[in-house]
Amino acid sequence: MSRTDVLIGHHLPLYREVLSSTFRSMRPDLLICSVPEVELDQKVQELRPLLVICGMVTTVIADYSSAWIALYPEDRDEALVSVAGKRRTIPHASVLELLGVMEELESTASS
Amino acid sequence: MIRLMIVDDHTSFRESLVFMLNLVDDLIVVAQAGTLSMARDVIRTAPIDLALLDLDLAGERGLDLIHEVRVHHPNAVAVALTGNVGAKSRALAVRAGAVGVLHKSTSIQDIVTTIRRAVAGEPLMSPREAAELVLEGNRHEKSDVEGRQALRQLSGREQDVLRALATGLDNQGIAQRLFISQETVRSHIVRIYKKLGVDSRLQAVLFAVRHQFLSEDDLL
Incomplete structure (x- = not known):
C-alpha cells in the first residue's frame, strides 16, 4: 500500500512509540505513522489514513477518517472502535484485537 | 539477564x-x-x-x-x-x-x-x-489518612447527604430524595462541615473526591 495505513496520535508519547513499533514488527507490510496529538488533526487531513488510533476523537477525526480507535477513554482499559460509522467497544483490547480492526478494514476493501 | x-x-x-x-x-x-x-x-x-x-x-x-x-x-x-x-x-x-x-x-x-x-x-x-x-x-500520606478518618466519622445518613450534595441537589431536593425534612438536611450538612473541617458544599464534595469517597461518576 502506498498510503498511510495506520496513524497513531495518542497523547502519551510512550504509548505512541511502543504501539507503533509493535505494530511495525507484527505487520511489516503496513505503513504506520506516529505523530504528537497536537498534529493529529492536520495529519489526518493530509494523509487520509485507513485507521486512526488516538486517545480522544476530534471532529476532524470523525469527519475525515472512516475508521478510528480511541484507546483508554477516561483511562478505562478499553478501545472504542468505529468502522464505517458503526461503533463498538472492546474491553481490555489486546494488540491482536487492535490489529484485527486493520484486518477487518483490509478484508472489507478487498471484497 | x-x-x-x-x-x-x-x-x-x-x-x-x-x-x-x-x-x-x-x-x-x-x-x-x-x-x-x-x-x-x-x-x-x-x-x-x-x-x-x-x-x-x-x-x-x-x-x-x-x-x-x-x-x-x-x-x-x-x-x-x-x-x-x-x-x-x-x-x-x-x-x-x-x-x-x-x-x-x-x-x-x-x-x-x-x-x-x-x-x-x-x-x-x-x-x-x-x-x-x-x-x-x-x-x-498524613493528609490522606486524616481525610479518610474524617470521612469514616460520617454517619450513614450524613454520607447519603454528602452523595446528594455531589449531584448538585439543593436542600429541598435532598430532603425529597432522602424522605427527610429540610431542617434535618441542614443539620446533617452542619455536622458534615464540622467533621470534615470545611465550610461550604463545594469544599465538602471536593474533600470527598480528594479522599476517594466520591468518584467522578458520583458528581453531577
Whole structure:
C-alpha cells in the first residue's frame, strides 16, 4: 500500500512509540505513522489514513477518517472502535484485537 | 539477564511494552499483570530483579505494590511508571520505596537505561531530591489518612447527604430524595462541615473526591 495505513496520535508519547513499533514488527507490510496529538488533526487531513488510533476523537477525526480507535477513554482499559460509522467497544483490547480492526478494514476493501 | 515484571492496566500498551523490552538483549519480562490482585499473585512467585509499576490500576493503588515487591524480593527494585504529572504521585512512590519514577512521556530507550541503572544500584535521583520527595510523601500520606478518618466519622445518613450534595441537589431536593425534612438536611450538612473541617458544599464534595469517597461518576 502506498498510503498511510495506520496513524497513531495518542497523547502519551510512550504509548505512541511502543504501539507503533509493535505494530511495525507484527505487520511489516503496513505503513504506520506516529505523530504528537497536537498534529493529529492536520495529519489526518493530509494523509487520509485507513485507521486512526488516538486517545480522544476530534471532529476532524470523525469527519475525515472512516475508521478510528480511541484507546483508554477516561483511562478505562478499553478501545472504542468505529468502522464505517458503526461503533463498538472492546474491553481490555489486546494488540491482536487492535490489529484485527486493520484486518477487518483490509478484508472489507478487498471484497 | 535482567528479569522484569510489568504492571499496567492498559492491556495493549502493556503488551506492546513487554514486546519491546523483550527485544532488548539483556532484558526479559518474566511476569506481567493488569490488576492489583494479578500483580500480587505474580509478585509472590515470579523471580524478578525489577518491577515497573503503573501507579493507578483502574482506580486501585498500584503504590501498594512497591512495598510488596520489596517484601518478597529484597534484592529487587521498583520503578514507578505513571501517566500522572502530579508531584504527589511521584512523592508517594518514592516514599513507598520506588527508586525512580518515570512518566509515560518518556521514551523506550530512557526506560531501558533507567532499568539498567536501577538494577546496577545507581541512584536515579540525588539524595536531596529523594529526601524532599519522602518528606512531601509523608505530608500527603498524613493528609490522606486524616481525610479518610474524617470521612469514616460520617454517619450513614450524613454520607447519603454528602452523595446528594455531589449531584448538585439543593436542600429541598435532598430532603425529597432522602424522605427527610429540610431542617434535618441542614443539620446533617452542619455536622458534615464540622467533621470534615470545611465550610461550604463545594469544599465538602471536593474533600470527598480528594479522599476517594466520591468518584467522578458520583458528581453531577
